[in-house]
C-alpha cells in the first residue's frame with residue numbers, strides 16, 4: 001500500500017481510491033481494514049489533498065444527516081476523486097442540486113419529487129416490464145453467448161431514462177457514450193469536458209424544442225412549470241436534465257450487471273430466485289448492500305469544526321462517506337461478507353441518506369426488480385462464460401461494475 005505521512009508526522013494517509021487487489025466482488029482490502037482499525041482516517045487523493053474517510057455504518061449515517069457537512073463543490077476543501085471533477089469547481093455552469101446545500105437544494109429537489117413518487121413508478125412498471133421483455137427477446141434471438149451488459153444491463157436504464165425525460169430513443173447511443181465518459185476517472189479531462197459540453201448542448205436544444213412542442217414527459221414539465229414562470233433558468237433546466245441522466249443511468253446499469261454476476265457466483269443464490277421469484281424485492285436490497293456500486297465515497301466538506309466517530313474534523317476539511325464499507329459493517333449486518341437473498345438487509349445505505357438520499361430510488365428499485373424477474377423467468381440456466389479474473393471490472397470509475405458480462409443460457 002502506498003502511504004504518505006502528514007505534515008505533523010502523526011498518521012499515515014494511504015493513496016485513495018484503491019483497487020480491489022483480491023476478489024473483485026469484495027471490498028478493496030484497504031477500506032475493510034480502515035473500517036476495523038481506524039474508522040475515520042485520512043487518505044491522500046490524486047491532488048495531494050487529504051480528506052477523511054468515514055467507514056462505519058453508524059458514523060456514515062450520522063454524517064449524512066449532519067448539516068455541518070456540505071455537498072457544495074464550490075467550497076474550498078471539497079474532495080475531488082479525479083481531476084475531471086475538480087474542473088467543475090471553477091466553472092460558471094449550474095452544477096445541479098446533487099452538489100448544492102439547502103435551501104437552494106431543497107427548492108430544486110422539490111420540483112422533481114412528484115416525478116419519482118412510488119405510485120408514479122408503479123404506473124410505469126408495465127412499460128418497464130415490456131422493455132425488459134423486448135430486450136430479452138432480442139438477446140435470445142441473437143443467440144448465446146451474449147454480453148449481458150451490452151444487450152441488457154446498459155440499454156434498459158438508458159431506455160427508461162430517455163422515456164422519462166422525453167429524449168428520442170434514436171439518440172440513446174450518443175447518450176450512453178457521453179454519460180459513460182462523464183464518470184470515467186481514467187479518460188482525460190479534455191475528453192470528459194467535451195462529453196459534458198455535448199450533453200449540455202443536446203439538452204439545450206431539446207429543452208428549447210419542448211417549449212414549443214410540449215409532450216407528456218419530465219423535461220416538458222420542467223420547461224413549462226419551472227422555466228416559463230422564471231423559477232429556473234434555461235441553463236438550470238439543462239443542468240437538471242443532465243444530472244438525472246447521469247445519476248440514473250450508469251448506477252442502475254452497473255447494479256444490474258454486477259448484481260447478476262454476484263447472484264451467479266454465490267452458491268445457490270440464482271437458483272433460489274428461479275425457484276421463488278417472490279424473493280426478488282428482498283434480493284435487490286441485499287445486492288445493493290453487498291455490492292454497493294457508489295464505491296469511492298460520497299464527497300462532503302465540513303463547514304465548522306465537528307466530531308465524527310470520536311475524531312475531530314476541522315472546518316474546510318474534506319470527508320468521503322464510504323457507503324460500500326458501511327454496508328458491510330459487521331456491527332450492523334450479520335455475516336456481512338456473504339450474499340444471502342433470503343436475509344435481505346433493508347437499512348443499507350446504497351442510496352445514501354439524509355437530504356441528498358437518491359431521488360430516483362423508487363425508479364431504481366422498480367427497474368432492478370423488473371430486470372431480475374425477467375431474467376430468472378426467461379433464462380433460468382444463465383451462466384457466465386469466463387472466470388472472474390478474466391472479466392473487466394470498473395475499478396477506476398466512479399460507479400463500480402463491469403465493462404462486459406459474457407453469458408450463455
Ligand code: HEM
Pocket residue numbers: 071097098099109161243244245247248249251252255293294298299349350351352353355356357358359360361363364
Ligand atoms: C441502483 C441505482 C442507483 C444507486 C445505487 C443510486 C445511488 C445514489 C446515491 C448514493 C445518491 C446520494 C449522493 C450524495 O448524497 O452525494 C444518489 C443521489 C441521486 N440519485 Fe441515485 N442512484 C441510483 C439510481 C438513480 C436513478 C434511477 C435516478 C433517477 C433517474 C437517480 C437520481 C438521483 C438524483 C437526482 C440524486 C441527487 C439527489 C439529491 O442530491 O437530492 N438515481 N443516488
